[in-house]
Amino acid sequence: MHQKTNIKGLLRPLSSPDEVQREFAGRRPDGDLAVVSRPRTTVTVVLADAQPAIRHGVRSVLERSGGIAVVGEAATADEVIAETSRCRPHVLVVDPLMDEPAGMRVIAQVLSLRPETGVLAFSSVDDDEVITSALQAGARGYLVKRADADQILRGILAVAAGEAIVDKSIAGRLGALMRQASGPYCYPFPQLTDRERDVLERIAAGKSNAAIARELVLASKTISNRVSVIFGKLGVADRAQAIVLARDAGLGQG
Structure with missing residues (x-):
C-alpha cells in the first residue's frame, strides 16, 4: 500500500x-x-x-x-x-x-x-x-x-x-x-532546454557566469538570465543549492 x-x-x-x-x-x-x-x-x-x-x-x-x-x-x-x-x-x-x-x-x-x-x-x-x-x-x-x-x-x-x-x-x-x-541514459532534469543544460553542467563544475559566457561565446547578461530561469525550474534559491542538486544527479563530475 x-x-x-x-x-x-x-x-x-x-x-x-x-x-x-x-x-x-x-x-x-x-x-x-x-x-x-x-x-x-x-x-x-x-x-x-x-x-x-x-x-x-x-x-x-x-x-x-x-x-x-x-x-x-x-x-x-x-x-x-x-x-x-x-x-x-x-x-x-x-x-x-x-x-x-x-x-x-x-x-x-x-x-x-x-x-x-x-x-x-x-x-x-x-x-x-x-x-x-x-x-x-x-x-x-x-x-x-x-x-x-x-x-x-x-x-x-x-x-x-x-x-x-x-x-x-x-x-x-x-x-x-x-x-x-x-536502460539508455536520460538527462536528470527534463524541464531544462539544451542551452540551459549546457549552463547547468558548467555551474555544477564550479564555473562562474563569466567563465561560462566565455566558453559558450555568449554575453554575460544572457548567461545571467539563463541562470535565473534554471534556478526557477529547479526550485532552488541560489547557486549553492543548484550545485548540490546537480552534483547529486551526477553532473559536474568530469
Whole structure:
C-alpha cells in the first residue's frame, strides 16, 4: 500500500494575483525559454482527483491566480476521459492513483485522444515506481501533493508551455529512475532546454557566469538570465543549492 500524504492546510495563497503571471513561459526566437509578464491566453485546466477536498483546494489556488481557468473536474478514470474530451484543456492535473489501476492507464488514454493536452501528475506518493510509470505513460510533470501554491502554479504553467517539470524532491534521483526503467541514459532534469543544460553542467563544475559566457561565446547578461530561469525550474534559491542538486544527479563530475 502506498504511503499517503495529507495536504490539508498546505496550499497557501499567492501574495498577489500577478505572482503567477511572471511564471508563464513562452519561446523566444532563439528557442530559449522566456519569462513574460502576461500569459498570451488563459490556460485551461481539468482537475482529476478522487477526493473533492483536493480538487477544491487546487481550484481555489488557481482561481486566485489569474490567467488559469478550471474548466472541468473528474473523480474517476471514466470521468477524466469524458471531461478531457469535452473541455479540451491545455493541462490535465491528475492523481495517477485516483482509480487504481485505471488511473495510471488514463494518462496514456488521454494523450491518445488529445495529444496536445499536457498532463501533470499530482500525487500523494513519492514512490519511484509510481513516478516512473506516470512519466513513461506520458505525463509531462510530477508534483507531490505537499507542493505549495507557487509550485502548483509553476508546474501547470510549465506543462502548458510544453516544458517538463518534476517535484524538487524527485529531481535529484530522476536520472537514475529513468535509466533503471528504460536502460539508455536520460538527462536528470527534463524541464531544462539544451542551452540551459549546457549552463547547468558548467555551474555544477564550479564555473562562474563569466567563465561560462566565455566558453559558450555568449554575453554575460544572457548567461545571467539563463541562470535565473534554471534556478526557477529547479526550485532552488541560489547557486549553492543548484550545485548540490546537480552534483547529486551526477553532473559536474568530469
